Amino acid sequence: MGHIRIEKLSKSYVNKRRLRRDTSDPDKQGAIVSVFDDINLEFEDGEMVCILGPSGCGKSTLLRIMAGFDHATSGRILIDGEETFKTSPDHVFVFQQNGLLPWMTVWQNVELGLRHIVDEVEKADTIQEYIDMVELTGFEHYYPSQLSGGMQRRAELGRALAVNPDVLYMDEPFTGLDYLTHLKIREEVINMHSFIGKTMVMVTHFIDDALIMADRIIVMNDRPAKVIMERKLDFSRPRNIEKEPGLRDLRDEVFMRLGVSYVA
Ligand SMILES: Nc1ncnc2c1ncn2[C@@H]1O[C@H](COP(=O)(O)OP(=O)(O)OP(=O)(O)O)[C@@H](O)[C@H]1O
Numbered sequence: 413m414g415h416i417r418i419e420k421l422s423k424s425y426v427n428k429r430r431l432r433r434d435t436s437d438p439d440k441q442g443a444i445v446s447v448f449d450d451i452n453l454e455f456e457d458g459e460m461v462c463i464l465g466p467s468g469c470g471k472s473t474l475l476r477i478m479a480g481f482d483h484a485t486s487g488r489i490l491i492d493g494e495e496t497f498k499t500s501p502d503h504v505f506v507f508q509q510n511g512l513l514p515w516m517t518v519w520q521n522v523e524l525g526l527r528h529i530v531d532e533v534e535k536a537d538t539i540q541e542y543i544d545m546v547e548l549t550g551f552e553h554y555y556p557s558q559l560s561g562g563m564q565r566r567a568e569l570g571r572a573l574a575v576n577p578d579v580l581y582m583d584e585p586f587t588g589l590d591y592l593t594h595l596k597i598r599e600e601v602i603n604m605h606s607f608i609g610k611t612m613v614m615v616t617h618f619i620d621d622a623l624i625m626a627d628r629i630i631v632m633n634d635r636p637a638k639v640i641m642e643r644k645l646d647f648s649r650p651r652n653i654e655k656e657p658g659l660r661d662l663r664d665e666v667f668m669r670l671g672v673s674y675v676a
């Protein structure tokens with residue numbers, strides 16, 4: 413199960429560098445930075461949702477709160493009807509930067525999420541299964557620094573999937589990859605989503621990725637961020653933006669919403 417409901421979620425920080433000392437009211441001190449305010453969203457079980465928005469609008473913060481790594485200032489998040497307060501092994505987060513532990517091999521990194529499996533043979537089979545799934549067979553005992561960027565990202569994906577999470581959070585998972593590797597790993601994520609059918613929430617700056625991958629897209633605006641666009645994508649797969657006028661129109665609309673009008 414992986415149904416997520418976000419109710420009236422707000423997040424603000426106290427920016428200590430902007431403190432005015434002649435008042436005790438933090439609002440008047442100008443020290444409160446509201447990242448987002450009154451966010452209400454729902455994610456269906458098994459849905460792939462992509463979140464787009466300008467840099468600094470709070471996408472990573474939202475994902476971190478959803479994953480239980482950070483706290484909201486107000487509002488709540490319910491996963492399968494239960495409020496989340498802290499990180500749960502049912503929810504895995506693929507980090508923006510490399511999330512592999514550099515002192516551990518691919519095998520050991522994948523093993524990290526499988527500590528609950530007591531039977532050693534079963535555990536080894538499961539580790540191998542996921543390493544094979546992300547096509548890293550033969551690289552089990554390599555350290556992250558011995559792998560290419562794309563291989564590292566695949567190992568990270570294998571590690572996340574091995575946990576068999578209800579919800580997979582991905583924060584710009586293709587950033588820093590060369591173009592072809594980006595496309596290949598994107599394809600792998602699409603295939604895995606159709607294969608494992610888990611809820612996936614992905615933050616990306618690549619509008620085309622969102623249009624190719626998502627069942628639904630969500631666009632946020634500048635701080636304090638709000639959801640300014642939400643659209644279900646009922647296009648058949650595999651998708652080709654250039655051959656699908658509806659997707660081309662949607663791409664123009666998203667660009668416009670993000671304040672880039674020259675493409676339309
Ligand atoms: N610990 C913190 N203290 C104060 N402000 C913070 C903190 N963490 C994040 N912020 C602020 O919250 C805002 C949102 O940050 P966040 O990283 O969520 O943005 P983002 O949408 O993921 O940006 P990007 O697309 O560049 O990754 C930023 O303006 C940032 O300065």
Ligand SMILES: [Mg+2]
Binds near residue numbers: 472
């Ligand atoms: Mg971010």
